[in-house]
Amino acid sequence: MKKTFIYLILSSFFGLFSTLFAGEIYVSPRGSDKNPGTRKAPFYTLDRAVKQAREWRRLKRPEVAGGIYIRLENGVYSRYTPLFIRPEDSGTPDSPTVICAVGDDANPVISGGIAVTGWRQGCDDSRIPEDLRRKIWTAKAPMVGNRRVETRQLWVNGNKAQRASQFPEGMMERMIDFNPKEQTITIPTSYTDNSRKLQDIIGLQDAGQLEMIVHQRWAIAILRVKSIDVKGGQSVIRFHDPESHLEFAHPWPQPIIGGKNGESGEKGNSSFCLTNALELLDEPGEWFQEYPSGTIYYYPRPEDTMETAEVIIPALETLMTVDGTLERPVKHVRFEGITFAHTSWMRPSYQGHVTLQGGFPLLDAYKLHEPGLPEKAELENQAWIARPETAIRVKGAEYIDFRHCTFRNLASTGLDYEWAVTASAVEDCHFTDIGGTALLMGAFPDGGFETHIPFVPSNERELCTNISVRNNLISNVTNEDWGCVGIGAGYVRDIDISHNEVCHLNYSGICVGWGWTSSESVMRNNRIEGNYVHHFARRLYDAGGLYTLSNQPGSVMRNNRIEHLIEAPYATNDRAFYIYLDEATDGYTMENNWCPTERFDSNRPGKNNVWKNNGPQVADSIKNSAGRIKTKNR
Template sequence: MKKTFIYLSFIIFLGWFPSLFAGEIYVSLQGNDKNPGTKEAPFYTLNRAIKQAREWRRLNRPEVAGGIYIRLEEGVYAQRNSLFLRPEDSGTPDSPTVICAVDGAHPVISGGVAVTGWKRGCNHPAIPEKLRQKIWSAEAPLIGNRRVETRQMWVNGHKVQRAAQFPDGGLEQMIDFNPEEQTITIPVSQNVNPKRLQNAGQLEMIVHQRWAIAILRVKSIDAKDGQAVVRFHEPESHLEFAHPWPQPVIGGEKGNSSFCLTNALELLDQPGEWFQEYPSGTIYYYPQAGENMETAEVIIPALETLVTIDGTLSRPVKHIQFNGITFAHTSWMRPSFQGHVTLQGGFPLLDAYKLQEPGLPEKAELENQAWIIRPETAIRVRGAEHIDFKHCTFRHLSSTGLDYEWAVTASSVEDCQFTDIGGTALLVGAFPDGGFETHVPFIPADVRELCSHITIRNNFISNVTNEDWGCVGIGAGYVRNMDISHNEVCHLNYSGICVGWGWTSLESGMCNNRIEANYVHHFARRLYDAGGLYTLSNQPGSVMRNNRIEHLIEAPYATNDRAFYIYLDEATDGYTMENNWCPTERFDSNRPGKKNVWKNNGPQVADSIKYKAGRIKQD
């Protein structure tokens, strides 16, 4: 009996051996990077901890045996440079690198800086005299030798609106859209007065165009016969008027497309609005009721990318996990420098035009040529395996939240929250950019370039797409073997979960993608040609089943009613749609293939399936 007890004890000991000898590195805002990184003497920066872990692996130290745990204590860890993880930081299946919170802590990795020193009163001539004592101002903080420029600001944790013609994203209909003259004609109103706005050098126009928006920097605004004719800066002026899809609609089923002027001190007239003056950097803010600017926490972002994980096909980054970390406060500045004209899904155009004689060898009827670039992102992952995010929070981010961009496999995002994000919450896979025309089928020389075997499961995604309305909740391009299941995706300006790219019926490597048991609701709030579940192109062996889709919102500025619970857009093929619950059979297919199968979709789907969709509650 004694021998048996000793033998079992030895087995249990061996089972616990890796964790007994795991390396632990601690980081604290009370630490010092000259410390050894222990619990009693922690490091100050995450970057120093990552370097320590890298050195342990390089020297094959005993601490590596059971994995390396970088533990962050409570606090906001402000980053001034993107954290860079490379192949040398890779773990192994038995010895991963885990960046996690100390038990009970809620650490935040932030790209934001505080704005302090607010003063009441503004004598700027652009502000009406009756409002001058209601406006507060402060200098933007210095980083290095420059004032921080920003398009986003948060007051006491809430995003506030840049000064605009209308509150909360309101729009009004334009009068004319003239590609030949590259002008947009708009009504003259009390706050759209060319004389009043002639000195508003940072004025922008947001244009609603079908399934996307454009952000155009205004070059001039001139009165003509009681109307205002608006011209724009390059490069966005050429892009906006040359690309045929999507463009604004004049004389649509529900009227003309709409617009809103924004980003001028002359438009700062409502509580909760703000404006930053260039080049002084001065920020003006009209506080909301109850806000005390002497004590308010005001944050603007100074960094676009918080974390970069970058490997190659031959040397991928492997076995790194983030657990219980919050990522917050990133910026998105490109529209301030070159405008923002997109093709779809938030992808900006590099060039685009209409073919005078339609047709490519791959697609005889094509009339639209477009070259795109990838949106900015808070976390970028390239050339990697087993890069996992668990129990993390992504909030107050101004473009994409998390992007598995290229050649990422066997990775997962589980039990995370994405909220208050300007673009797409989660982007995955190839959307060929640069010199690759986006309608030409993408067939990589090495199939490993496609993102594959990625699991997106049990996440909560809400209030995203609030800067670029044309982005989506979860967006996947050229991908294979995806598992998107049991997520709740809601409160979106366009589509919910989108899989596929390329507008092609040809084989491209996309296959075996699974969209299952998700709950998508309150979508298509501002744009149309939308789908709660949306697909493109040929994806053999793919399934869309047991999802719940409801609360399709009638976008108030849409020029037609093209929005659907399930939308199989151009050339979708190889999908089985089965047991998807929605209140009506509001579906559409745009030139679909012949291998799609529909089985029992609509309000007749059993409640036992309907109510299992969405997140699985954690005990």
């Protein structure tokens, strides 16, 4: 008994000793990488701090005993290459590596942005109406390496500016015809502008960087315009490859023209908007970058003072990669109180952007005739996809957590647990102003894997499993690719998505599943519980506040609150739902989900779904407890 007591005392002492002597490394925008990395003499870069931690672990230094804490002081940490976290950076359960803010009041920002300075008022370009030329400000994009930064995003005093557009943000016009055989879209030559003046597109025939955004049901396409052939009141548009071939070859989704292609109940033609031409720069808050000069044109809003404005463009698409393998995963690395900001998304400028669903761009796609594939005889929509670009990528990892972090001003995916990630958590984080999906998880088989074939890896360690997504606020996302989602999970297992607030997005809120298959794959035991989803389907349709695909045995959708389903203004039908079990969903129990009406739908569901008490009759106690749980640390 006495020996046991002494052992407990010594264990407690050495545990306290380890905590007290945890290694601390300090980083500051005012530091130097020649410093020792102490609080009084911090490093300048996070890379130097991570290397120091790696060396401590390699040399088994005593600083490792209680964990290594890399503490970032307040300020912006600009990056020109992605931060690389590798297996050698792994911690242990008793000695994690924690990258965190110095204190609760510090706001360290890891940024891929770069400032645009040297603004001058006025321009003499004849493409801009004479009465507007004095209102336009210009500046050269900064140099990175030996070239001007090319960008599709620009923030002025923290507010995202809109690329010069034919219409105000979110407004579109109905197309006249969509011709797959000729690979053309026909649109009206004339249109009414914001001030209700009749305009035409004749002046855009020589606009070499012009793009068209096409509204096609549950997705958009971004097509680079090759030519405009004006034929009286109609204009025929052709596009560059590869996107021209993809847009007209893939059968789903395509635009609707008068209910063609066997569609019924459609209301009007699909819509479009022309964008990215200096000739369209006619509203405060719009901007345009000319290529190859790099000159940026901006029409300031009344509140913008360009002599002192902070103007940021992104120079990076990826801020950080956590990259392990099955044999040597990255383990026990945690991020706390860090802001990740300002990343780019350049795919549409180089190859257009035609997607299948959820923001996943097509590599190839075409229509099949019966029979389809051996795995799915009725399949007519064969497709191969790529994964969207992302600000933070995690692969081959265990216990990689993000807590109390902010993800903002990001142009594509915010955070992506891409492959072989397990036992990780995203908690109490804020995702806002994100062009694509806030958070992606799991396999969406890409490259040479046809996307409708059930995914069953030979080694199940390749799956993303046991990931917890809790208490996060996700708002104002999908603002560049409208077809992305708030939280998206593909082939995943034992995922917990609970008590998040997901709102103000253009398509679906929380989406789990992939493959459009009733076959048993690797998806199962997924949990969507206690979330609050609202103000969704703002621009697209065939959407769900909570949305699922394929067979997921043992999964639950419980105690959620879903409301404010927006009637998308350019939808050609009314297919948007509070809960949508899309093709072949099976194995789900839907229980006590509150929504104002029973607006649900199922597309060829399996036999093992169970519905229990969903709709406006659900108790107020359940309704009011959905969403984020307030904690002392929030």
